[in-house]
Every structure is written in structure tokens, then in C-alpha cells.
Amino acid sequence: MIKLMMMASMTLTLSIIMITLYLIINKKMNMERNKMTPFECGFDPKASSRLPFSTQFFLIGILFLIFDVEMVMILPMIISLKTSNMLTWILASYTIIMILIMGLYYEWKNGVIEWMN
Structure with missing residues (x-):
């Protein structure tokens, strides 16, 4: 002790x-x-930090986020194909894919996917 x-x-x-x-x-x-001083990669800031950002870039980012969530929803469905009811599985898959296709079509028609405007 x-x-x-x-x-x-x-x-x-x-x-x-x-x-x-x-x-x-x-x-x-x-x-x-x-x-x-405000942090800007070690350099003194030369302009205002409140510059507007591209909404086109933001919308493309949201589009990628939506398709990432889609992958999270579809991949487990492939794994559960063997154990689930075939009719229920087909209806769920069809519904998810149709919602995604309609969203993609809507974004295409509104010009969100086009980089150069």
C-alpha cells in the first residue's frame, strides 16, 4: 500500500x-x-466569404444524394428476394423504380441535369 x-x-x-x-x-x-483571422487554407481572405454558390451544383448534389438513398433501398431487396413473397417483392421493386424514373424525368424536363445552361 x-x-x-x-x-x-x-x-x-x-x-x-x-x-x-x-x-x-x-x-x-x-x-x-x-x-x-478567418481560416481560408492559410491565406488571407481577399474577398467576402458570403459569395453566392451555384444552385445548379446544389441540385446535382441533391440528385446524387437521392440515388444514394435509392441504392440503400434496392440492395437489401435483392438479398431478400429468396425469402419474400414474389408478388410483393415485384410490386415494391416496381414502385421504387417508377418513383425514381418519374423523378429523373421531372429533373430532366426542368433542366437540372444539364451542366451547361
Whole structure:
């Protein structure tokens, strides 16, 4: 028990000494110039950070997100093909694929998929 107490007190003493040395040796200032400026890849910002972004790029991103969710829905259906009722499986697959095709057609007609406008 005495060895354990002695080891704990030595560890605590050594930790306090190291923290004190760190605070004495540390040359960093709390309010450094780089910490006070906005982060922009290490460069000083030259323009406003509130520039408008392309809605076309946003819509393409949403399109990819929708098709990622579609993959999450369809892949388990392929695995469950052996154990489920065939009529129910076909109706569910058909419904999901038709909703996706109608959405793709709607986006195509509205010009969301075209990169160059």
C-alpha cells in the first residue's frame, strides 16, 4: 500500500513539474494573429466569404444524394428476394423504380441535369 501511495505521489509531483515547465517555456501568445483571422487554407481572405454558390451544383448534389438513398433501398431487396413473397417483392421493386424514373424525368424536363445552361 505504501508503494502505491509513493508511486501516486511521485506521478502527481512529476506531472505538476512538467505542467509548470510547459507554462514557463511556452512562447505562444493567447491572442495570436493567425488565430484571430478567418481560416481560408492559410491565406488571407481577399474577398467576402458570403459569395453566392451555384444552385445548379446544389441540385446535382441533391440528385446524387437521392440515388444514394435509392441504392440503400434496392440492395437489401435483392438479398431478400429468396425469402419474400414474389408478388410483393415485384410490386415494391416496381414502385421504387417508377418513383425514381418519374423523378429523373421531372429533373430532366426542368433542366437540372444539364451542366451547361
